[in-house]
Amino acid sequence: MQESIKREIRIKADSFREKCKISRYGIMDLFKECDRCGYKLIRYPLGDNSDLGFATKKDEDIVIFTNSSSRLSREIFTLAHEIGHVVLHFSDGCSFVDDSITIAGKSSDEKEQEANYFAACLLMPTDDVARFLDLEVSSEENVELSAMDIARIMSEFSVSFDMALNRLESLGKIDSNQKLRLDNEKTEKKVGNLLRSASGNVRLNIPSNEIGIPYEYIDYVIYNYNHNAIPKETLDKALKCYQLSFDDISDKISICSEEKEDVNLDNLIGGLED
Ligand SMILES: [Zn+2]
The missing domain is CATH 1.10.10.2910 (Arc Repressor Mutant, subunit A)
Structure with missing residues (x-):
């Protein structure tokens, strides 16, 4: 580039x-x-x-x-x-x-x-990374970054271990040998453990499985449910995001009794792209 x-x-x-x-x-x-x-x-x-x-x-x-x-x-x-x-x-x-x-x-x-x-x-903007390294990481000379430092960078900047390493390398803060050493340390100690030891944000390393859908799309979800594109379970989950129950929207349901296939939200997502 x-x-x-x-x-x-x-x-x-x-x-x-x-x-x-x-x-x-x-x-x-x-x-x-x-x-x-x-x-x-x-x-x-x-x-x-x-x-x-x-x-x-x-x-x-x-x-x-x-x-x-x-x-x-x-x-x-x-x-x-x-x-x-x-x-x-x-x-x-x-x-x-x-x-x-x-x-x-x-x-x-x-x-x-x-x-x-x-x-x-x-x-991870250049300035803020430099400021973090200056103020938060041991300033003693010849002390190299540890995997624990990377876990702290992860937590502060909400990034993955790999992203932190890549960014530090491209900013010239670590060289390829240091990157390799840190990567090995990660494999050995595991990111979850490093985050815990650093009192970091452990949630970064696991999926949130969060469901978040803008309110206006609830109609869209109902539309897809009515057209057999999503199972009732998905509709229920979407309703839950808005503290709604099936009864609250029952007037919008034009349901047929046939078994709904257990398809995922691909259709909903696909439909949004039209
Ligand atoms: Zn892209």
Whole structure:
């Protein structure tokens, strides 16, 4: 990626971040920031082998979806990546669907690389990383970062262990040998244990399985239920998000008695892209 393009992306990530609530170094809750931006955020546990996220426009709405079956740190990165598509690539209403290839930076597509760079700059900006290392990590000379330090960086910036290592390497804070050593330490000690020892945010390392659907989509969920696209269980879960019961919406149900197939939300999600 050209340096001039990278700079443009840094400027946009920085101006997005300026509007976010920041704790000492990291963004407090990127999911909540979507509300503030007027994005319609859908979180749903689609399963491990499904897409990780997408960004699209439906009528005038910007809709972002993240799969909450992935570890929370990964879901947050996916969200930052999707926001990147919205901010960088949405001038003429296109859609982006992301899987483990695009999110892991293994795609050669320029827009995917740009969205990943945006996500890295949004979650771990150069200045804040430097400030964290300066103020929070032992300043004794020749002391190298430990896996525990990385766990603290994870918690502060709400990123995965791997993302923290990649970002520190690309910012020149660690070299490839140090990265390898830290990666081995991670494998040996396990991220969950490191987070616990560092009194960090253990939830980052497990899936939230959160279900979050914007209120106006409840009609959409009901529509899909009425057309046999989703099972009653999914409808019930969606209703629960709004503290509604099946009885509350029974007048909207035009149900047929046939057995509903146990399909997932792919149809609902797919429908949003029309
Ligand atoms: Zn993408």
